[in-house]
Each structure stands twice: as C-alpha cells, then as structure tokens.
Amino acid sequence: MRISTTIFLTDETISPVRLARELEARGFAGLYLPEHTHIPVSRDTPYPAGGDLPREYGRTLDPFVALAQAAAVTERLALGTGITLLAQHDPIALAKQIATLDHLSGGRFTLGLGYGWNREEAADHGVDWAARRDLVADRLALMKALWAPGPTAHAGAFGHSVRASDAWPKPAGGAPRILLGGAAGPKLFAAVAEHTDGWMPIGGRGLGETLPVLRDRWERAGRDPGALQVVPYAVLPTPGKLARYAELGCEETVLQLPPAGEAEVLRVLDSYATHLGRPVPGGGGRSAPGA
Template sequence: MRLGITMFTTDRTAQPHELAREAEARGFASLYIPEHTHIPVARLTPPPTGDATLPEEYARSLDPIVGLAAAAAVTERIVLGTGVMLPAQREPIVTAKALATLDHLAPGRVSLGVGFGWNVEEAADHGVPWKRRRAMAREHVLAMRELWTAEEAAFQGEFVKFDASWSWPKPAARIPVLLGGAPGPTLFAHIAEYGDGWIPIGGAGVRDAVPALRRACEEAGREMVPIVPFGTLPTPEKLEYFAGMGIEEVVLRVPPGGRDEALATLDAYARDYL
C-alpha cells in the first residue's frame, strides 16, 4: 500500500518544494496541497474542524498550483496533487492551462483532488451560488477535461461557455480527478460520472460506504473507482484495516509547521509505516 502526505502549506510552514523533495527521498508516493483563496473576516460559517476559532493556516494557505510547480522542479517521481482544490471558485480556462502546464513540468505526475467547499462567505466572494456549487464544480471540471483532451475544445453549459478553441499544452496522461466529501448518493453520482476516485477525509466509515459507491459506478457503466483515505492520522491498526479492504493508497496528514517540525513528522511516518 502506497503512502502519501498532505499538509496545509503557508507562509509560515515548510515550503512545498522542500516538503516534496524530502517526502520523495523518504519513499512517500504523493504530496497533496489544499487551497483557500481567502477567508472573509466577517464569517458566519462555523469552522469545519469543530474548533471555536478557525486555525490560521486556512487564511494563510499558499496557492497549490504555484506551490506544486516549485515542487515539480526538485522531484522526479512523487505525485503532485491538489487536496483539495475548489473548482467552483476558479475560472476553468485559466485553471486548465495552469494544471496542464504543471503536468508539462512533471509529466504524468499531476493529480487533481477537488471539493465543493464549506465556507459560504468565501464562495460568495467568488460569485458562487451556494446551493449550486456542486453543479458549478462539475461543469468547471468537465470544461477543463475538454480543454485537456480535444484538439479544438468547445463547451456549452450553464456556467461555462466557450466556442471551439486551441489550448496547449495537453497533459501527458489523463489527470485523475479525485472527489472529496461525505458519502452519499449525490457525491457518489458525481464520482461515477466524472471522477476517478474518492478521497474521504480521515477515512472513517469507508467500509460501510463501499457498496453504495460500487452501485453508483455500476449504474454509470464503469468499474469501481479507487478509494484513497485522505488526511489520515495513522496508526498501525488503521493502516492494516485499510490494507485489508484492498485500498492501495492512503494520504497521511502532516500538521502544518516549520521545516524542522514537518521533517520530524516525515521521519516518524517513514520509520513506523514505510
């Protein structure tokens, strides 16, 4: 079973290129970086962590694509992913170009972990109608896929419209789209339609959700997609449990910290689990 890592990278933590280089040297398979464009100060949405105050890394997040481009320059094998990016809040033509350029720098090593967001005020500043954010994220991903694959790409949707257009570079291989979120029929329908996997945060409740995800994939006429428990705090028992389910990759959470703290966590994970 492969092990990757994810960390909130900020202006106060270890830098993405340092983290990627050191993770690759220790044998980790992937590095995922989340995003928040900004956090409105006047915010009514409660923190998703359950804390009374939102941790500062949410407001200090680096742009994941820029950070992963720096990581691409100093690595050769490790998969470089967003985890999670919020496609509803991003202009899809520009984002498709940025991700294709990242793949050009790290051919076949880009993975796109996406989510639908939790912060109502943040989404509103991007003009995202909250109850339509899933539909908007879907269209943005589908439009990006069209730009990545078609020689003359065109898209006509509710939120995205462009006529036949040229856009290069094209990714070296299919960029996998991994959808995050709580299990349920809406999420699983999206995964079955346009996703390449499910990244359940922490991994709790995965076994109970597998039959529903498998049914959604079967109804869409496709094989079961991979499940990648994401942001997991590992224990030997937990990783053994995932391996027993046939899970092939788990992404471990590295607490946001400076270079020394991050490398100490990598060393501990490598010693205990690789």
C-alpha cells in the same frame, strides 16, 4: 499501498522545496495541497471540525505555485491538490494551469476536487451556494473539453463556455487523475461515478460501510468495477488503520502533516516513515545524502 502526505503550507511553515525533497528522499509517494484564496474575518459558516478556525486556513500558499516548486526539485514525487475549489476558479485559466503543471512534471499531477464549506469565501467569488455542485460539474466538463485530443467546444450553463480551440499542452493521458473529496452521500457518490476517477474520503472513517454503497453506484453508472480509486485523505495513521485500508482495496493513503516549521515537520515525517517499511535516510529529521 502508497503513502502520500498533505499539509497546509503557509508563509510560516516548511517550504515546498524543502518538503518535496525530504518526501522523495524518504520514499513517500506524493504531496497534496489544499487551497483557500482568503478567509473573510466576518464569517457565519462554522468550521466543520468545530471550534475556532485554525490560523493556517487564512495563510495557505497557492497550491499550483507551490506544487510547481515541488515538481522542479523532484523526479518521482506525485503532486496533487486536496482540494481544489473549482467553483472559485475560471475554468479556462485553470485548465491551462493544470495541463502545464502535469506536462512539466511528467504526468505526476492528481486533481483533487471539492465543493468547499466556507459560504463567505465562495460568495466573494460570485458562487451561488445552492448551485455549487452543478457549477463544479459544468466547469469540470469545460476543462475536459480543453484537454480533449482535438478542438472541442463546451456550452456552459453558468457563464463559462469555450469554443472549439487549440489548447496545448495536454495533460498526460488526456486528463489528470481526478478525485472528488467530501462526505459520503448519494449526491457525492453520483458525482464520483459520473465525473471522476474516485473518491477522497476525508479522515477515512467508516469506509467498511460506505464503500459498498459507492461501488454499487459506480457500477450502475456503467463504470469498470476495477477502475474505482478510493484514497483516504488527511489521515492520522496507525498500523491497524492502514492495514484496514489496504484490506478494503485502497492503493494509496494520504497522511496529514502539521502546518509547522521545518524541524517539527521532519520529525513527524520520520515517524510516518515507519509505515513505509524502509529505513529513514539520515534519521532524526536530517536530509538524506544529496537531497
């Protein structure tokens, strides 16, 4: 099973360049980054995990800029978002950003999508909260039209349409891998089966019960049973937990790193590297030779 990582990179944490080099040197499979454009300080929406909203939410780096830096200093490290708040983007501009990043990185990008949780943040982007799921599906369809091999139009239902257009570069394979994040449920599983390549369950709890439900919905949508990808996301690892994911057919798991400075992040990376089944280069939070 591939072991990737995610982190809230901010103006106060380890840099994207330093982290990407250290991940590749240690043999981690990938780096996924979340996004929040801003966090309104007057907010009625509760933090989903409970308690006060952590400081890093209002300080996140733009994931596409940070991943471009990571791509430039690595050769094998997979790059992804976890998650892109598609409802908050102009889909024509975002399609270009994604295609460019995927092209320049040699096809290493995964688009992790989500609907978001912060109503006030979404409202500042003009998002009708009740319609956000349909909005995301519509904007994803528009982006796929721009990634199509030939000029393809899309008549959007939410104010964004595109004429048949020349739009290059194209992502490798015609589109990046697309995963949908969120809690298990009929609406989410229907969207996974109809629009994406798989599911990113946050935290990875309860997969033994929810995966059969998702697989049934996937097959009823006419999808290849072997093509479904399930990637447990933002996981705090234990050997037993990772072994269980592997038993369930998960080929990748994304481990949560702390939103911290270089020394702490590298210490945690060294502890996580024990799950890779290979020695830690340099050890003790030091770079491998030549990294």
